[in-house]
Amino acid sequence: MSLHSSPYTEDLRLAHMIADSVDSQTMGFFNSMDFEVETKPDLTPVTVADRQAEELIRGQLGRARGRDAIYGEEFGSSGSGPRRWIIDPIDGTKNFIRGVPAWATLIALVDHGEPVVGLVSAPALGRRWWAAKDGGAYTGKSLSSAKKLSVSKVSKLEDAYFSYSSLYGWKEIGRHRNFMDFTETVWRTRAFGDFWSYCLVAEGVVDVAAEPELNLHDMAALVPIVQEAGGRFSSLDGDPGCSGPNGIATNGLLHDAALAALSPDNPSPV
Known part of the structure; x- marks a missing residue:
């Protein structure tokens, strides 16, 4: 694969590195099922796995991209500026808490209002999807082992x-x-x-x-x-x-x- 045409290649590489760390943590919780489930004010469930995953992502972004803003599902907004990282630590929490493997960590970079990097890591499915602006979209287990994605041609x-x-x-x-x-x-x-x-x-x-x-x-x-x-x-x-x-x-x-x-x-x- 080649991402050299995208100005956001390094941001995407960072997202992969962060996802590697988060996957290890979230899979630990998923395999053990050792956590309590709480209900947020919007009546959606949340666990310590959600919160710890977001804290881990925020910590790594803070060290690597300290000037960028961050918005996460569990802890809201921090920082300011045209570049903002968007985090969903566990998308599919209802699946997660019932042992269904269809859940993922979502990491995005929005630059001047435009989503330019997206990574979806679903470790229980053994899959990951990612893209950077002008660099194509891919799926696989890592940057070095990937398949380029293309939508269907169905027209009706x-x-x-x-x-x-x-x-x-x-x-x-x-x-x-x-x-x-x-x-x-x-x-x-x-x-x-x-x-x-x-x-x-x-x-x-x-x-x-x-x-x-x-x-x-x-x-x-x-x-x-x-x-x-x-x-x-x-x-x-x-x-x-x-x-x-x-x-x-x-x-x-x-x-x-x-x-x-x-x-x-x-x-x-x-």
Whole structure:
């Protein structure tokens, strides 16, 4: 593989080094299941594994990129400046606490508002996905052992493979009917959920992934991976990137059609 064309290659290498350390820590908790589960004010679960993982990432970023700002799911914002690292220490905590291996650490770099580095490390799956702006998107176990990613060429919704997390949330944003119609229109649906849906879009295995409720830390690392693989990532209203309260990723060819089908302004079945 070659990342020499990206000005963010060294930042990506740093993200890999940090992920190596975090993977060892989170897998220790996952294998032992020796932790208590708490409920945050937003009613989502959190464990000591989430907090310690974020603390480890913050510590290493502080030493290596002391001038950069940091935003993490568990400890919020620190620092200021045009470069900001976005951390989701364990994406898929509900899977994590039940022993399901589909969870990951998400590390992103946003430069002047644009996600330019994204790394997703899922050690229990033995997989990692990453990208840097203008450097391509890859998957594998390490930088030295990687496969370049490319989205699918499916051009019709009726031939598309659609992945999501759950039914929860679609009704709250007024798109439950659209969502149900959409699942009946596409070729196949599966709820791979969380980070995995979007990484599968980048791999070309899934054609559309969408969720009705997302936060910045859920999406920032995924945007460069999808885009560098040739796809598109936006809010359900079409705002590019991860600035909205929800997200949809496609192979690009299906993006406009998927947005239209999932729009609350769509009055009839797709």
